[in-house]
Amino acid sequence: MAEVLVYVDHLDGAVRKPTLELLTLARRIGEPVAVALGNGAADTADVLAEHGAVKVLTAEAPEFADYLVVPKVDALQAAFDAVSPVAVLLSSSAEAKEIAARLAVRIGSGIITDAVDLEAGDAGPVATQSAFAASYTTKSRVSKGVPVITVKPNSAPVEAASAAGAVETLAVTFSAQATGTKVLSRTPRESTGRPELTEAAIVVSGGRGVNGAENFAIIEALADSLGAAVGASRAAVDAGWYPHTNQVGQTGKSVSPQLYIANGISGAIQHRAGMQTSKTIVAVNKDAEAPIFDLVDYGVVGDLFAVVPQLTEEINTRKG
Amino acid sequence: MSLRIVVTVKYVPDATGDRHFADDLTLDREDVDGLLSELDEYAVEQALQIAEAADDAEVTVLTVGPEDAKDALRKALSMGADKAVHVEDDDLHGTDALGTSLVLAKAIEETGYDLVISGMASTDGTMGVVPALLAERLGVPQVTLLSQVSVEGGVVRGRRDGDSASEELEASLPAVVSVTDQSGEARYPSFKGIMAAKKKPVKSLDLDDLGIDADEVGLAGAWSAVDSATERPARTAGTIVKDEGEGGKQLAEFLAGQKFI
Ligand SMILES: Cc1cc2nc3c(=O)[nH]c(=O)nc-3n(C[C@H](O)[C@H](O)[C@@H](O)COP(=O)(O)OP(=O)(O)OC[C@H]3O[C@@H](n4cnc5c(N)ncnc54)[C@H](O)[C@@H]3O)c2cc1C
Numbered sequence: 120m121a122e123v124l125v126y127v128d129h130l131d132g133a134v135r136k137p138t139l140e141l142l143t144l145a146r147r148i149g150e151p152v153a154v155a156l157g158n159g160a161a162d163t164a165d166v167l168a169e170h171g172a173v174k175v176l177t178a179e180a181p182e183f184a185d186y187l188v189v190p191k192v193d194a195l196q197a198a199f200d201a202v203s204p205v206a207v208l209l210s211s212s213a214e215a216k217e218i219a220a221r222l223a224v225r226i227g228s229g230i231i232t233d234a235v236d237l238e239a240g241d242a243g244p245v246a247t248q249s250a251f252a253a254s255y256t257t258k259s260r261v262s263k264g265v266p267v268i269t270v271k272p273n274s275a276p277v278e279a280a281s282a283a284g285a286v287e288t289l290a291v292t293f294s295a296q297a298t299g300t301k302v303l304s305r306t307p308r309e310s311t312g313r314p315e316l317t318e319a320a321i322v323v324s325g326g327r328g329v330n331g332a333e334n335f336a337i338i339e340a341l342a343d344s345l346g347a348a349v350g351a352s353r354a355a356v357d358a359g360w361y362p363h364t365n366q367v368g369q370t371g372k373s374v375s376p377q378l379y380i381a382n383g384i385s386g387a388i389q390h391r392a393g394m395q396t397s398k399t400i401v402a403v404n405k406d407a408e409a410p411i412f413d414l415v416d417y418g419v420v421g422d423l424f425a426v427v428p429q430l431t432e433e434i435n436t437r438k439g
Numbered sequence: 440m441s442l443r444i445v446v447t448v449k450y451v452p453d454a455t456g457d458r459h460f461a462d463d464l465t466l467d468r469e470d471v472d473g474l475l476s477e478l479d480e481y482a483v484e485q486a487l488q489i490a491e492a493a494d495d496a497e498v499t500v501l502t503v504g505p506e507d508a509k510d511a512l513r514k515a516l517s518m519g520a521d522k523a524v525h526v527e528d529d530d531l532h533g534t535d536a537l538g539t540s541l542v543l544a545k546a547i548e549e550t551g552y553d554l555v556i557s558g559m560a561s562t563d564g565t566m567g568v569v570p571a572l573l574a575e576r577l578g579v580p581q582v583t584l585l586s587q588v589s590v591e592g593g594v595v596r597g598r599r600d601g602d603s604a605s606e607e608l609e610a611s612l613p614a615v616v617s618v619t620d621q622s623g624e625a626r627y628p629s630f631k632g633i634m635a636a637k638k639k640p641v642k643s644l645d646l647d648d649l650g651i652d653a654d655e656v657g658l659a660g661a662w663s664a665v666d667s668a669t670e671r672p673a674r675t676a677g678t679i680v681k682d683e684g685e686g687g688k689q690l691a692e693f694l695a696g697q698k699f700i
């Protein structure tokens with residue numbers, strides 16, 4: 120059966136959920152061969168095998184952490200040459216899109232980014248994309264070379280499927296470009312204990328209407344009652360009320376959770392670009408004319424300082 | 440020696456207008472106004488700041504796009520760029536990311552450069568891949584997605600705020616940089632800037648000038664193909680209630696009904 124290369128997104132061996140989603144999609148096209156790079160690469164094998172990886176190619180070298188992007192491209196290209204897959208799948212993080220792009224040039228292939236679904240087709244995999252702030256749905260194919268496709272988190276279910284997951288060490292020769300961009304220092308993000316924004320099933324966001332950094336406690340309390348991630352509009356981020364890493368939208372994170380709750384957010388096109396594919400959308404806004412209400416499944420016209428705490432309390436009561 | 444900076448700028452449909460696909464499933468440019476991609480204004484701004492901090496520098500803005508794309512170049516020139524290059528050719532219609540990067544890379548080499556600065560993503564395709572594609576094609580370091588950037592003594596340094604960490608990066612020139620909208624507000628063109636822009640040189644190049652075959656680009660030469668584009672049905676109108684003291688409870692009831700609680 121045809122092999123599909125799956126690039127593994129992991130942190131010190133802990134595989135991120137979007138990679139497990141990729142394995143579900145990869146199995147629709149062929150047999151997944153996973154490529155895990157860097158510190159802890161071999162530790163990913165068990166969970167990858169439980170989700171359908173027939174083989175796990177691993178490589179560890181200081182270059183992966185010490186230099187930007189290119190060492191990973193070199194390794195993925197080595198895996199590509201070793202396996203001759205029918206497609207290469209990566210999840211749509213900023214870094215993975217860059218890796219995908221450079222690999223595509225090297226192997227002479229087209230690239231599709233931010234797919235929200237993937238099916239086998241007569242002429243190769245067919246990707247569904249959502250365009251123009253999700254106002255269009257497109258079906259695309261790569262027409263030259265071996266398709267390189269990046270897939271947005273939350274685009275497929277995680278499904279258990281046990282497979283061999285045989286671990287093999289991948290031999291990588293680094294290119295002259297590999298050491299071009301040096302990482303002088305790396306400051307890891309502090310964990311909040313909340314789910315990762317792009318992976319979360321529920322996202323609770325606050326905007327300019329939250330009116331101050333300290334008031335974000337109200338948003339966080341609602342998020343915690345639902346086990347949700349916290350998001351913010353750019354207005355809230357620019358005001359310094361919440362970190363940029365929590366920004367949802369065109370220049371922030373793109374999310375498609377089961378439930379998105381927007382509080383004190385007007386719903387500008389750039390915000391919508393990052394959340395419009397959410398399954399269920401809820402908003403609390405005191406302005407009945409706010410454009411966000413055009414998107415909602417349920418909206419409350421009211422003051423968030425009254426509505427949100429009441430909602431949180433009610434949820435906590437119901438959970439008992 | 441002078442620092443040659445090339446800024447890649449894209450002409451895109453206004454995101455606040457109604458954007459559509461044309462019958463051939465490429466971008467419909469008829470029905471909506473175009474403008475300089477807002478995210479490329481940040482690239483122009485950083486280029487101008489780097490040029491101002493250097494002893495001797497020249498900022499060239501470059502676009503690949505139809506006739507109207509000159510508007511994007513004029514805007515960048517009125518912000519303060521020195522000159523512009525416009526690659527226009529009927530055969531470019533429908534070019535994908537691989538093709539666009541090929542054309543941009545050839546035009547950058549033709550122009551001469553020490554530093555290329557791009558936006559983090561366009562506001563229409565929003566792929567966020569062109570800077571990495573350019574670095575690969577030009578064979579120079581990529582220093583991308585920077586929220587802070589500086590150039591000194593032939594070295595570019597910057598901060599990249601990634602998903603799990605914030606990184607300080609460094610590379611020797613020549614290099615390709617891309618900047619985010621966190622890099623600093625873009626300046627508005629002054630009246631003087633707008634008047635001066637009218638006199639600045641805009642050089643036009645076509646595929647022949649760049650030695651690119653027509654069948655390497657355009658819709659026919661594209662590495663990817665769009666088979667269908669359907670307008671997403673408008674969301675069915677949701678329930679909207681006015682809070683009269685019970686808004687939070689009503690919302691909880693809805694969430695419980697949807698099994699979120
Ligand atoms: C809705 C939509 C979906 C698309 N999907 C795909 C796809 O899946 N695969 C594919 O191969 N192509 C696709 N394309 C085409 C692709 O977006 C463009 O061909 C192309 O310009 C590169 O991608 P981008 O605009 O997303 O650029 P990005 O990579 O998002 O742009 C980053 C930066 O590159 C520079 N830049 C990009 N284009 C130009 C230009 N023409 N002139 C000057 N500078 C430029 C700018 O500095 C910009 O800020 C799509 C286009 C649209 C409108």
Ligand SMILES: Cc1cc2nc3c(=O)[nH]c(=O)nc-3n(C[C@H](O)[C@H](O)[C@H](O)COP(=O)(O)OP(=O)(O)OC[C@H]3O[C@@H](n4cnc5c(N)ncnc54)[C@H](O)[C@@H]3O)c2cc1C
Binds near residue numbers: 388421
């Ligand atoms: C190139 C570019 C990229 C951008 N990228 C992004 C992005 O990634 N993400 C993003 O979010 N934006 C982005 N923006 C900004 C975007 O255009 C909007 O400015 C921004 O989304 C507005 O944030 P907001 O909705 O919080 O604020 P506003 O538009 O000011 O809305 C605040 C809302 O809160 C309501 N409100 C006020 N007080 C209360 C209260 N007590 N109770 C209930 N409701 C209340 C108001 O009625 C109003 O609707 C971008 C803009 C540009 C130009």
